[in-house]
């Protein structure tokens with residue numbers, strides 16, 4: 001079976017529980033739509049676990065990119081990352097040996113920004129619609145910042161005819177316009193599925209969600225942190 005989840009944000013124990021819940025095995029495949037770290041307690045454990053699975057494919061999110069930008073010394077990168085809850089992750093990465101840190105940075109830099117999978121387009125934040133001749137053409141025109149940061153410009157508008165875009169980044173209570181931490185199926189355009197149910201948004205009853213692409217079953221792990 002093929003599964004997708006997103007925005008684990010350092011909640012390693014919730015990830016473990018979810019993999020048990022779906023009975024994730026060697027014949028299954030998992031796609032994680034970015035944002036492995038920050039805010040939750042065990043960011044490095046999430047990275048270390050996912051990077052050694054050969055049936056897991058991670059797509060890069062804005063938090064993963066913020067790590068790369070910080071260690072590349074980009075202007076403003078430190079402030080932006082700290083503002084977005086990166087403090088603990090930064091300290092943990094700085095405490096590693098240079099070689100382990102470089103392995104992690106190389107791995108993060110190698111992650112794709114989107115994956116086209118049958119009728120699905122898997123991406124962290126979304127797509128910016130532009131005139132295009134094919135889906136591949138549209139994907140090739142995307143800019144990094146849109147793929148990892150876009151919000152309303154994507155989710156409030158029609159996306160790609162004949163395809164469904166599965167994304168994280170924007171928590172589903174915001175998409176539902178209520179406090180519903182459930183997978184969001186675009187009720188207007190029917191072409192998007194939001195799966196970030198806020199694993200780290202504890203005060204708002206956040207959950208880690210997982211969607212099976214082969215039978216559409218939904219799985220949820222409630223926050224383990226009081």
Ligand SMILES: [Mn+2]
Nearest residue numbers: 007035063169
């Ligand atoms: Mn996120």
